[in-house]
Amino acid sequence: MTGGGVVVLLTVLFVHYCSAQEYGKTGGNITLTPQIKLSTPPNSILWKRGTNKVAEKDRPDLKTDYYGRFNGCTTLDDNTGSLTIYRLSSDDDGIFSVEINGQQKADKYQLIVKDDATIPEISKNCSATECTLKCSGSADENVSWLKMKNGNNPEEEAVPTLKVYKNSTFTKFQCKLSKPLSYKTSAIMTLQEIFQESNLPNNSGLIIGIILPIVAVLVCVAVFGYFKGWYKRFLPGQRDSGTTTIYSTVGSTGLNTTQSNNIEGDATPQGSAAAPPSNGSNNANESHPLTGPPAAPPSNASNNVKEDEAA
Numbered sequence: 001m002t003g004g005g006v007v008v009l010l011t012v013l014f015v016h017y018c019s020a021q022e023y024g025k026t027g028g029n030i031t032l033t034p035q036i037k038l039s040t041p042p043n044s045i046l047w048k049r050g051t052n053k054v055a056e057k058d059r060p061d062l063k064t065d066y067y068g069r070f071n072g073c074t075t076l077d078d079n080t081g082s083l084t085i086y087r088l089s090s091d092d093d094g095i096f097s098v099e100i101n102g103q104q105k106a107d108k109y110q111l112i113v114k115d116d117a118t119i120p121e122i123s124k125n126c127s128a129t130e131c132t133l134k135c136s137g138s139a140d141e142n143v144s145w146l147k148m149k150n151g152n153n154p155e156e157e158a159v160p161t162l163k164v165y166k167n168s169t170f171t172k173f174q175c176k177l178s179k180p181l182s183y184k185t186s187a188i189m190t191l192q193e194i195f196q197e198s199n200l201p202n203n204s205g206l207i208i209g210i211i212l213p214i215v216a217v218l219v220c221v222a223v224f225g226y227f228k229g230w231y232k233r234f235l236p237g238q239r240d241s242g243t244t245t246i247y248s249t250v251g252s253t254g255l256n257t258t259q260s261n262n263i264e265g266d267a268t269p270q271g272s273a274a275a276p277p278s279n280g281s282n283n284a285n286e287s288h289p290l291t292g293p294p295a296a297p298p299s300n301a302s303n304n305v306k307e308d309e310a311a
Contacts, residue, residue: 019108023180135175
């Protein structure tokens, strides 16, 4: 390595390790203040990020100029030389330096913009006597566990994974994710809750696999029964005709006639004409349950005698 390369490397290391770290929150504001006491307002002030100008005031009677992305979200205090940056984002990260009255100050400010801390996510793996709790967050967050005994001040253990025993003297547990400007904690878990939840049977899949087929069969049976009853009730040829046959004896011949009355639905409305009795020739060969078999019709010979007499 050449002598020039060594100088550059040492300069970079000096700037990196000698810069004061200033943390800002995404969307928030931050003020960088020169570590110098001024008895009178400075004549000129220049702020830079790296080698690029951020804000500059050449003379007290001139307005301040702002450059690049800092124009419109930055203000410079003419009296103290402080620089305030609004609506911070990760694009504002970098090393800031200040010159006052044309003199470069040794103070460096390494601005680091961080998001707010996230809500912890907890997973666990348990046996009958112990549980392993794991707390997860973003890569740039510090993870720790808070352990409490009967409401006393918590003990903090900076580990992402915590092993808890069923006979532990600690009764409450809480995960904590922290960043330089913020932190968030999980809900408090009691020792009893941790092991009660772990002892629940993990057979929900088996229960679903048994109950769902049974429900499906019951639904199919109900639907089949409904449509079967509908078929019998409404389709042609499946209803009872409701027809009643009435027998009567006509004259001295002893012939039987029948009258069919349809009794479906409501009774015949009052005032409507009754249907005439039908001829019983189709039923002449049938036996009446009370009068016995029908009488035989008169022979042709008797008809001929009556015709001769008439003549």
